[in-house]
Amino acid sequence: MCKFTVILPAKNEAETVSGVVKKIVGIYPNAEVIVVNDGSSDDTAVLASAAGATVISHPYSKGNGASIKTGARAATSDIIVFMDADGQHDPADIEGLVAEIECGYDLVVGARQVGSQASFGRGLANGFYNKLATYMTGHRVEDLTSGFRAVRANKFKEFLYLLPNGFSYPTTSTMAFFRAGYSVKYLPIHAAQREGKSHIKPLKDGVRFLLIIFKVGTLYSPLKLFTPAAAMFFMFGFVWYGYTFYTMTRFTNMSALLFTSGFILFMMGLISEQITSLMYKNS
Structure with missing residues (x-):
């Protein structure tokens, strides 16, 4: 040995x-x-x-x-x-x-x-x-x-x-x-x-x-962590929009907020992915 x-x-x-x-x-x-x-x-x-x-x-x-x-x-x-x-x-x-x-x-x-x-x-x-x-x-x-x-x-x-x-x-x-x-x-x-x-x-x-959960994601592939969260907001946005369109025939501020939150989360994941790649550029 x-x-x-x-x-x-x-x-x-x-x-x-x-x-x-x-x-x-x-x-x-x-x-x-x-x-x-x-x-x-x-x-x-x-x-x-x-x-x-x-x-x-x-x-x-x-x-x-x-x-x-x-x-x-x-x-x-x-x-x-x-x-x-x-x-x-x-x-x-x-x-x-x-x-x-x-x-x-x-x-x-x-x-x-x-x-x-x-x-x-x-x-x-x-x-x-x-x-x-x-x-x-x-x-x-x-x-x-x-x-x-x-x-x-x-x-x-x-x-x-x-x-x-x-x-x-x-x-x-x-x-x-x-x-x-x-x-x-x-x-x-x-x-x-x-x-x-x-x-x-x-x-x-x-x-x-508890912060380990987020560290795991950001150290490996942030998109794998942010994409499901973004998809969840988009899904809730579509469900809420379907409900309000059926009951009130209109697009509400809550639907806009949910769609916007999903988009922002996805973009955060995309940017974090690029930053993570730079961290390991010499490996």
């Missing part, structure tokens, strides 16, 4: 980070292990360093995505593996991900199986995201939001400017790889329940995750 870099974004993971790093080093002694300490207020940095990792510390918390970007810029290997520092991901699964990269894939994602989701609600949301992404890309997407993945470093670094600083970097990077025509594969894994307290706030981050 060729050399690879493992990047673990960590914020206040003193309870688990040492054990995770030691397990990685024990199984893959030649791997480069980088822990990005995202402004932790506990001993995360000290424990990770003592366990054998190279530690890069942010002076304050910048977010999970920002940590991923910091780690990717510091990585020296051709293959990068991203995983959580909270004990959810099994380091033994890294071998399978890296093996698929060596077989020719550009991105390999660890797809969480039934029973691996943090909660029932999270599982439903992820299921919806997967179906939406499958529709947008035309390829089966088994786990859009999984943070356990292996990538070719040079291809991943092409999209660093697209990645948000928050928790939706897996969605953004996956859709970017599909849009650029790179090879993506999903490998079944089992993720354990995280140890310690989650940093995801259901209300605040729930709103952010």
